[in-house]
Amino acid sequence: MKLMAAPRFVDIDIISKCNLKCLYCAHFTSAGDVESDLPTDAWLNFFEELGRCAVMIASLGGGEPFLRKDLKELLLGIVKNRMRFAILSNGTLITEEIAAFIKATGRCNYVQVSIDGSGPLAHEVYRGEGNFERTMNGLRVLQKYGVPVTARVTIHRHNVHDLEGIARLLLEDTGLPSFSTNAASYMGLCRQNTEEVQLTVDERTLAMETLLKLGKKYNGRITANAGPLAEARMWTEMERARREGKESLPGRGYLRSCGGVFSKIAVRADGVIVPCIQMGHIDLGQVEEDNLRDVWQNHAALNCLRQRQGIHLGDFEFCAGCVYIPFCSGNCPALAYNLLGKENHPSPDACLRRFLAEGGRLPMEQALALL
Amino acid sequence: MHRHVRKEDLPMEDKPVANPMVVLREEFDDWAILFDPDTAQAYGLNPVGVFVWKRLDGNHTLSEILQELRATCEDSPAEANDHMNNFVKKLVEKGLAGYEITKVDHLQIPHGEPG
16 A cells, blocks of 8 residues: 655644534534634644645635634745645635735635525525625625635535525526535534434435536536535446446445545644544644654554555445445445444445435436436 | 757756745655646656756756766666756746846946946
């Protein structure tokens, strides 16, 4: 197993606090929901270390990054250490001043703003009253100053019927080049509100059908690494391989997801180094105390996660007798942890066999025509 | 160095300098990525490219770098010369390398000529 000398990308929760408390937030009540944030100097020292490690991109999240009063100073620290950055935000606190500043750095890959509806109704049901206009305003300010901006749509029970409107708003009316989607997942606060928030099997089927259709209409400008659109593509590929009698798909049949631990690492707001923001419970070390390169190359827990891709799905009772084993990647270890308390297990939430057994339908013909 | 220098080649006595804003990211097996954070462009470098890049410090001439390369690498091909020159030329064209600017001392402008 070849390993890079240091990570290419680092995801950083620069703040734990947020001005919103969205009902499905993956951060609140997770291991990353910490009391204290690292002070400015500690982050700046860490950015110097990232520079020495030749890290290319720092992605800043939280919490809400624009709540940090020292955000400009932190961004300058990233620029000084020859990195680029991205910011993940709810968009409600973005001012003309900070947008102009971000543009002037010349190093911003994008600011990602969360938008959940084509209007206040769907957006604010879980994100709080008055926030649709604030968010849209933030997005427009970023556009005004020429900051690369994208949107993330988290699909839940109250916006699954609004997807066409959301696509129209973002891609036509607002003119974003693209947006990404996922779904409210069993993480953070969502765990307490799953019945109210998470898609039912029928809604998941509907979301897949709608997103595939919209993906075609908007010529690939809707993307996904998780959630219904990603599942529609992955599951269709699996079902097609099965129907065609293929023995396997390349790299499948093992716990191959996800490959993030080979190129990325993450840091919680309190400076604890973790494999991924969604796996904040795995403590790999502490910023300013532990050497990042050493953690990256030698930490047993991180190497254990890398070795999970040698674990065959046939070893799990959960997968016993499943015809999809040779085509399956086991999916997100963080979701498996949240659902089962263990990372080294296939994620039940992304199990095609279970989805079909519960009455889910694959938009096969539609998807096959698009693949 | 008795080599015919084509018109489009960089002179072998040149001493190019790596752009200090560009990041050399050594990954595995001596391969690397050159990352320009200002443009977000990244370029793959093979081990010979890494060897050359590390010597673009404004002190080594291209001839010296080539000489060192030949001494270090067994079986370096006859056309190593051209390969290296092309490689450095591309770096210069992309802004990944350049030349140190020589300071002009205005006090030495000959008397009587306009300053």
